[in-house]
Amino acid sequence: ETGVTQTPRHLVMGMTNKKSLKCEQHLGHNAMYWYKQSAKKPLELMFVYSLEERVENNSVPSRFSPECPNSSHLFLHLHTLQPEDSALYLCASSQDGGTVYGYTFGSGTRLTVV
């Protein structure tokens, strides 16, 4: 366990469902990230929260909605997803942009959209 905890570990949802992914860190980091990892593709940065302020990636569909209620918690709310959204969703955190220690990642949520 690296200090970044993601739940659930696996999630299967229908296209009409609404679900949320949760990420929690108690490392004292000031930035948190959502990445999407699909097979044979580079990790795609979805959202960044730094000092609880969102830096938005404009290419992310609106069916993904992040929430950062405080510096230790990050959520990704999902609704009306498509099968191509099936992927591993990784949460990460960093201090000072990750220059010294890089990012600390969680173990991810494996999402399957049916």
Next chain:
Amino acid sequence: AQTVTQSQPEMSVQEAETVTLSCTYDTSESDYYLFWYKQPPSRQMILVIRQEAYKQQNATENRFSVNFQKAAKSFSLKISDSQLGDAAMYFCAYRGLIYSGAGSYQLTFGKGTKLSVIP
């Protein structure tokens, strides 16, 4: 925009031997950071080694070392005395100084290289 290319989708190495994973990147920045991450089947991305572009000396962490060629924009990872536990996906990542807002910076990843270790 920065891009990171890992040209070897898969590689294998005999246990106790040495293997080198390649990574090239494209950037117009003069100062940046480079990382190698390891992702075992447990899915957790683990930082293996980092390199600061303004440092000419290649980074080393135990059995892991890099060959950083700034002019060629190349950042290869050498694993010496390979062990079974080294089997994993390895990702090269670039962190520039482009400010993404509120003190954050983007970490750009390559597609990864799957390393198998043969007993």
